[in-house]
Amino acid sequence: MNINKLVLKEIVRRKLNFFLGLISVVFAVTTVTGALTMLKIHDLKTGEIIAQKELETSERMIILEDDYRKIMKNLGFNLLILPKDQNLNDLYADDFASKYMPESFVDSLAASPSMLIRHLLPSLQQKIEWPEKRRTIILTGVRGEVPFLHKDPKEPMMVAVPKGTMIVGYELHNSLDIKTGDELKLMGRTFKIEKCNEARGNKDDITIWIDLQEAQELLQKEEEINAILALKCHCSGSDLASVRDEVYSVLPGTQVIEKGTSVLARAEARDRAAKEAQDAILSEKIHRNNLRKERENFASILVPLVLLTSTLWIAFLFIINVRSRKSEIGILRAVGVKEISIMKLFLYKALLIGLSGAFIGYFLGFGIGSIWGGLFSVSFFSVSQFALTLLFAPLLALLAAYIPATIAARQDPAEILRED
């Protein structure tokens, strides 16, 4: 017979007290392990969710980018450079620019290096009454492409309209029965019909194109133009601002608007999609983070509370145990058992409660935490955490039992034994 055996016998034959202590440790360990497991799962899931979202986004971005590149390749990106005082409202309402700028602007632009713009097409437009035919037309003088001085000359974008000829829009040649090769008078000057355009369904159908210089003469706007069309810019929609800056630095007296809005729309859509995807990732991150904080807060309140309650509960159980074993303590002291052994009697018991509670509680907590976190994986089983639990739970139980054990050991055996 020794103290350890006595402890085991007491535990085995008086299961309730041990069981109540055990429950308390199991509860505490389960809570702590459960909370830690849940947070671990949470972090893992967050990582996975974010990684998945990022992957999806980058895949979508690749597709969008590709689409966009294809579109840009075919269409380029067109800008309209207008005099600064051109009211855009009037432009859209009247279908042509009503303000003028010097034709030399084009040359300045062409002479400037590092242009994102590739092709420059100056034009002079005016809505006039075609005196000979009594029809409202848009007379447009064009010069063809102005080559950039610092770039290789390229195939002209638009063939210039030869002097003395005109190109007629569909509505005009169709209704007036004009044919290629006919000779027509415009404001007293004779022009040969160079080409009759196909129907385009816009103002082009009532437009007549002639040589820029002839148009300037007819409209008495020598050396003046009112728009420069810049075609096939090497830029994406989001670069519009830098293109503008470039143009403004050369031609401060102008404004730049975008033509061919579908391209811009695509580009902007892509940028927007990218931003939205990034926002979605960010908001998911924030959401996961908030959820973690919530769970962390909950755990940070729950865990100490449970530890405290459990410690107090174990201490309480030991006080009850000590009181109910007064007679036993008295006789043990009478037969010569030392104070320290009386302490051991209770501390060994606490140790066993702590160890078995840690064991049961860890696995229980692991299970509950997995359910809580919504993921079960053996990989979350941490040997070091388990070892720490096996260390700290018994320590907690020992701490709780220490004062009751001391009380037990300090009890005056004479006092107990005298009570008849």
Add this chain to the structure above:
Amino acid sequence: MLQLENITKKYTKENQTILALNGVTLKASEGEFVVVSGASGSGKTTLLLAAGGLLKPSSGKIQINSTDIYNLTQEERSVFRANNIGFVFQQYHLIPYLTIIENVKVPMLANKSNISDKEVIELIDSLGLKDRLHHIPAELSAGEKQRTALARALLFKPKILLADEITGNLDPENIEIVMNRLADFKNSGGTILLVTHDKEVSKKADRIVYLEKGEILRS
């Protein structure tokens, strides 16, 4: 040999001092059976606890085989008790979750001398409890419990047996068993200090000491 010299024991409670023992001098030799008698509250239990090293007197000296037991440290006194003294109380103080044999073996927690199970069973048998070995105290009669407590006290064959009112709850048959066992103990050289009111029991004693208000009246 047990020697008490001019023992006093004062209890102080709420400014009131109770003199439980007042200059008690008593000597009990080996093989001597001393009965301590007296009215309730006369200090009998106090005397017994002091003699057994469980209650330090306010003054005086207690020697057992020429060891001044209160000159020892608390730990040394525990060891001394384990080797030399057997206690039996009216309330048995059996450990409720241990069987009879286990209860009898309880002193082995403090005294590492080897005693075989055979010897333990023989001891239990000598008190007529052989068929009760694996019962727990709750399953025993008062007499059986008291005999178990006596067996426990005798396990290491102490020099001195201190017994407080151990026949109080027993029927004549049980009293006889217990008294016979005490006689054996005395005959083997043990010293017995027995607190009792029982006239029949007292008759078996070598000497009767009467206590009154903590003083020895006559002996």
